[in-house]
Amino acid sequence: MRDNTLKYLLVLPAIVVVFATAIWPLIESLRLSFTVGRLSRPGSLEQYLGFENYIWAFLYEPAFWNSVWVTTIYTVLTVGLTTVLALGLALLLAPGGRFRSGVQTLLILPFAMSPALIGVSFRFMFNPEFGLFDAVFGVLIPPLADVSWLVDPVLAFAVCVMADVWGWIPFLTLVLIGGLASVPQDTIEAAQVDGASGWRVFRDVTLPQLAPVLAVVIILKSIFSLKTFDQIFMLTNGGPGTATQTLSHYIYFNGMKYGQIGYAASVAWLMVIPMIFLTYAYAKFVFRKE
Amino acid sequence: MAEVILKNLTKQWGDFVAVDGQSLEVSDKEFLVLLGPSGCGKTTTMRMIAGLEEPTEGEIWIGDRMVNDDLPKDRDVAMVFQNYGLYPHMTIFDNIAYPLRVRGTPSSEIEPRVRKAAEQVELTQFLDRRPKALSGGQRQRVALARAIVRTPKVFLMDEPLSNLDAKLRVTMRAELKHLSRELKVTTVYVTHDQIEAMTLADRVAVMKDGVIQQLGSPDEIYNDPANLFVAGFIGSPAMNLINGSIQGGQFVTTGGTQLVPVGGDDRKEVVLGVRADDIRVSEAGQGNIDVPIYAFENTGEATLLTVQWGRQRVIAKGDRYLRKEQDDMIGIALNPEHLYLFDPSTGSRIRT
Numbered sequence: 300m301r302d303n304t305l306k307y308l309l310v311l312p313a314i315v316v317v318f319a320t321a322i323w324p325l326i327e328s329l330r331l332s333f334t335v336g337r338l339s340r341p342g343s344l345e346q347y348l349g350f351e352n353y354i355w356a357f358l359y360e361p362a363f364w365n366s367v368w369v370t371t372i373y374t375v376l377t378v379g380l381t382t383v384l385a386l387g388l389a390l391l392l393a394p395g396g397r398f399r400s401g402v403q404t405l406l407i408l409p410f411a412m413s414p415a416l417i418g419v420s421f422r423f424m425f426n427p428e429f430g431l432f433d434a435v436f437g438v439l440i441p442p443l444a445d446v447s448w449l450v451d452p453v454l455a456f457a458v459c460v461m462a463d464v465w466g467w468i469p470f471l472t473l474v475l476i477g478g479l480a481s482v483p484q485d486t487i488e489a490a491q492v493d494g495a496s497g498w499r500v501f502r503d504v505t506l507p508q509l510a511p512v513l514a515v516v517i518i519l520k521s522i523f524s525l526k527t528f529d530q531i532f533m534l535t536n537g538g539p540g541t542a543t544q545t546l547s548h549y550i551y552f553n554g555m556k557y558g559q560i561g562y563a564a565s566v567a568w569l570m571v572i573p574m575i576f577l578t579y580a581y582a583k584f585v586f587r588k589e
Numbered sequence: 590m591a592e593v594i595l596k597n598l599t600k601q602w603g604d605f606v607a608v609d610g611q612s613l614e615v616s617d618k619e620f621l622v623l624l625g626p627s628g629c630g631k632t633t634t635m636r637m638i639a640g641l642e643e644p645t646e647g648e649i650w651i652g653d654r655m656v657n658d659d660l661p662k663d664r665d666v667a668m669v670f671q672n673y674g675l676y677p678h679m680t681i682f683d684n685i686a687y688p689l690r691v692r693g694t695p696s697s698e699i700e701p702r703v704r705k706a707a708e709q710v711e712l713t714q715f716l717d718r719r720p721k722a723l724s725g726g727q728r729q730r731v732a733l734a735r736a737i738v739r740t741p742k743v744f745l746m747d748e749p750l751s752n753l754d755a756k757l758r759v760t761m762r763a764e765l766k767h768l769s770r771e772l773k774v775t776t777v778y779v780t781h782d783q784i785e786a787m788t789l790a791d792r793v794a795v796m797k798d799g800v801i802q803q804l805g806s807p808d809e810i811y812n813d814p815a816n817l818f819v820a821g822f823i824g825s826p827a828m829n830l831i832n833g834s835i836q837g838g839q840f841v842t843t844g845g846t847q848l849v850p851v852g853g854d855d856r857k858e859v860v861l862g863v864r865a866d867d868i869r870v871s872e873a874g875q876g877n878i879d880v881p882i883y884a885f886e887n888t889g890e891a892t893l894l895t896v897q898w899g900r901q902r903v904i905a906k907g908d909r910y911l912r913k914e915q916d917d918m919i920g921i922a923l924n925p926e927h928l929y930l931f932d933p934s935t936g937s938r939i940r941t
Binding site (some may be wrong): 483485486488489490491492493494495496499503504507508512 | 661673677692746
């Protein structure tokens with residue numbers, strides 16, 4: 300056997316695996332997005348409609364726009380809150396910060412939990428009858444004593460955001476602690492001696508030098524927020540009504556529950572668009588040249 | 590403009606004592622060098638003055654104000670860091686302007702003052718660049734310009750030349766000296782390089798194990814060392830330290846070989862210190878004693894002769910045109926004016 304043939308033969312298994320699990324499903328879903336694609340109607344998976352599914356989503360489906368809106372707000376809120384809180388925690392926990400040691404180890408615990416589990420546990424916590432958070436919030440903020448968290452559209456959404464922020468803070472904090480450790484200490488000390496207050500040292504010296512890491516954190520979290528599914532599925536299942544229905548939940552519902560595979564595939568491909576931008580930005584920051 | 594006064598300053602980390610009850614007065618406009626080997630507490634002392642480190646005990650005064658509880662920004666000091674501590678995301682102009690900006694200097698004043706500081710360190714053509722685009726020496730100048738752009742009460746310099754190559758260090762040293770005499774601001778300068786200390790300082794404080802061993806002018810610490818440590822630390826080549834005893838006013842080496850008149854009472858154990866320049870080298874038979882050459886080194890500007898004297902080796906400085914071979918016999922004579930006696934157990938100087 301010639302070396303050349305052997306070379307291709309050796310990478311063949313990997314190519315087959317990638318093709319079978321990533322490339323083919325992608326192509327197939329793109330194909331399906333142009334078909335009638337109803338699981339209940341035999342033959343409809345080969346019945347092509349052109350861009351009709353896409354047009355349908357844009358023009359005739361308020362539920363689609365609702366989920367776009369929910370996903371956007373959800374992403375903005377979770378990314379913003381998680382980043383700000385994680386940065387604050389990182390500043391406290393970083394070398395030279397006020398707290399340290401064992402706290403860092405404890406921090407990783409929430410991240411070790413699967414999103415589905417977080418969803419289930421938060422649902423329990425906010426149960427109006429025996430939920431711990433429900434009770435605690437009721438005591439701390441009396442007007443919230445009698446509310447049913449997961450029944451009210453706004454509050455249910457807030458619970459989803461809370462659960463997600465809670466689950467993500469630890470990991471992002473650890474990333475930011477690493478980022479802070481790479482900011483040269485002497486630039487910070489130089490700024491202190493130069494006459495900068497704590498806030499100005501942070502704004503003028505620490506933050507600009509942390510910016511690349513912060514950008515990666517924000518992009519990464521945006522990607523994860525955009526495709527959130529399991530947590531919401533377990534926590535509210537998109538409800539009440541469609542108040543917490545994110546795009547991935549909407550896709551799941553249309554595809555798996557209503558059997559509209561073609562339509563679900565087209566919405567999934569619409570979601571690819573922002574993902575491509577974010578992934579590109581992420582790659583640019585991570586593999587940036589010095 | 591102000592003096593810096595340290596009163597019983599101590600810094601401890603757990604059991605480790607970095608600075609041990611130090612008191613020191615730096616007068617107004619004085620250039621004081623803290624000199625010592627690494628780990629002697631000199632940098633810690635400086636960082637406490639800057640406010641970057643909190644003293645365990647003791648007081649720090651700048652001018653007529655006790656600054657122990659002041660933040661670094663409120664102490665009105667400027668510091669040059671060993672690694673320069675430049676802001677990598679700012680241009681050189683912004684780096685130099687930063688101390689003015691955070692102190693709310695009107696922007697109309699900033700531009701001329703930055704230009705003036707940049708001129709003083711010859712950096713004007715680099716103002717638009719970032720620190721990364723500059724060489725080590727140029728970065729050092731930026732750090733210097735950032736310190737001199739305003740007139741602080743005190744300059745603090747933490748081994749500012751140690752990251753430069755040998756040649757550049759000599760040039761920068763002269764520039765630093767020129768600048769410091771021009772600016773006339775109280776300066777505390779930390780270094781482990783005794784030449785820097787000798788050349789720059791009005792006064793030198795030689796530190797070891799968190800304690801100042803001797804405080805004096807460069808002349809004093811060179812010509813009149815207070816103890817064995819200072820004697821051995823200052824000077825290049827290091828001072829020869831020869832073990833022996835005093836018998837009838839004569840110094841006798843441990844090997845029992847040689848005698849040099851030193852005066853004083855008889856003592857069983859003393860260390861005789863003599864600098865290489867204070868040993869006169871001559872042909873065999875013409876000095877106090879004839880010794881064989883262990884190694885002959887020609888440095889270009891002088892010759893260094895390591896000779897075997899009894900069981901000890903001694904370095905003598907010879908004329909630049911002297912040429913000898915290993916194992917040649919030469920005569921050496923010690924200059925009786927510049928001999929130092931030390932007690933080997935305490936290290937302290939014995940004055941006769």
